[in-house]
Amino acid sequence: MEKNKENLPWVEKYRPETLDEVYGQSEIVDTVRKFVQEGKLPHLLFYGPPGTGKTSTIIALAREIYGPKYKNMVLELNASDDRGIDVVRNQIKDFASTMQIFSKGFKLIILDEADAMTSVAQNALRRIIEKYTKNTRFCILANYSHKLNPALVSRCTRFRFQPIHTDAIRERLKNVVIKEKITIKPDAIESLLTLSQGDMRRALNVLQSCKASLDNPDDEIDEEMIYNCIGAPQPKDVETVLDSILKDDWTTAYLTMDKFKRVKGLALIDLLEGFVGILNKYELDKQTKIKILKGLSEVEYGISKGGNDKINSSAIIGVIKDAFESQVVEV
Ligand SMILES: Nc1ncnc2c1ncn2[C@@H]1O[C@H](COP(=O)(O)OP(=O)(O)OP(=O)(O)O)[C@@H](O)[C@H]1O
Ligand SMILES: [Mg+2]
CATH class of the missing domain: 1.10.8.60 (Helicase, Ruva Protein; domain 3)
Known part of the structure; x- marks a missing residue:
């Protein structure tokens, strides 16, 4: 490891340098590598959840194509920068039209966070892509493909990055x-x-x-x-609170939940996710399960919209108690 890497955050210190160091995405790595070896690199779209290696893969690929001085041949743009499509267009134009230092055929333009671009900007982008296809290849990176303009998507070969195994x-x-x-x-x-x-x-x-x-x-x-x-609740804490909801009277259950939230600093949303995890493992009849999940998903929506914590806490207790009243649990 180089000396100047020692003080970097580990995500940077251990960022894959080569495609072989990209873990858990071997199908994608094999395919893009093959494109390069055959000299047929298309425009690429990498999409999928955060932290799965999209940026790392394209940078490692660039290094594999152009060698250690790959930066000369690569333009990295963060599409969600608040600079408008005109700036992006000009940067791309300047970059694509400067003399090529190595005659490797094409330059690479990486557009990160493209799903954060407005649809006007995305529309403009598809023209730009077409205009510069002769000597550039685009790689679009995004978390959600459904936020991208279909016409833009259709110009690229798509790769979905799964959560890493x-x-x-x-x-x-x-x-x-x-x-x-x-x-x-x-x-x-x-x-x-x-x-x-x-x-x-x-x-x-x-x-x-x-x-x-x-x-x-x-x-x-x-x-x-x-x-x-x-900042996730310990499984045993989630179990204690759930146990109280199932066995104690309403007030005791409420106080137990409140105590855990205050003393252990637990967020209601995390507790709720924990309950769902545990309840999913119970053997319940279908109707009860549906009732609980439906009820809790409504509370979850309420919490995400910034609803009152006390009311939502009570609602959780209500949903679970109500569903269990007519149900014999076979654990
Ligand atoms: N497949 C992987 N193999 C090895 N390390 C990885 C992998 N994916 C992510 N990492 C690690 O996580 C860090 C972040 O990865 P990266 O920037 O490639 O994620 P991303 O998919 O582009 O995420 P985002 O959607 O948030 O941009 C990397 O620096 C690396 O340390
Ligand atoms: Mg990224």
Whole structure:
């Protein structure tokens, strides 16, 4: 590892340098590599959830095509910058029309966060793409393909980046754990993998903040620290609150929930997600399950719209109690 990389956040320090270091996206990597080897690189669209390697893959690809001085041949634009399409158009024009330093055929223009562009800008972009196709290739990066203009999408070969498989993240973390001399309990790694939900950036960030929060760098990272760093409720806390909703009277259940929210700093939305996770594992008859999920999804919508926390807390208790009143649980 180069010396100047030592102080970087781990997401940058461990950003893949080559396509071989992109974990868990081998089909995509193989296909784009083949395009390059055959000299038939089309315009590309990479889309999918955050932290799955879209930016990393295109940069690694550029390095593979152009070598270490790839920056001369690549223009990186952040499409969500508040600068308007005219600025983007001019930058692309300048870049595409300057002399090519290496005669590698084409230059690469990376448009990050293209789904944040207005539809007017996206419309303008499809003309630009057509105009410069002779000596440039575009790679459009986005989280959601449905926010992109279909005409724009149809000019590209599409690749969907899936949430990275747990095994691939585990492999990557194993390397980092060795390089950073971390001691971490196996169940803490497993929780980290579950909570990261296929987002490698998140996994690395949480691991780094856990390591930074140790009193002594040699201490062991445990499951509780992972939950605390992510700000997710511990499974046992979620179970305690749910248990109280199911078994205690309304007031006691409300007070228990309130206590956990205050003392443990839990957000109602996280508790709710935890309840759904647990209730999904119960063997309930279909009607009860539908009733609970429907009720809780309405509360979830209410919370996301900034509804009153107390009312939503009561609503959660109401939904669960109501659904269970006519139901015998077979756990
Ligand atoms: N497939 C992967 N293999 C190895 N590391 C990865 C992978 N995906 C993400 N990472 C790590 O996470 C960091 C962020 O990844 P990257 O910028 O490629 O994500 P992204 O898909 O472009 O996300 P966003 O949609 O938020 O832009 C990288 O610096 C790298 O450390
Ligand atoms: Mg990105």
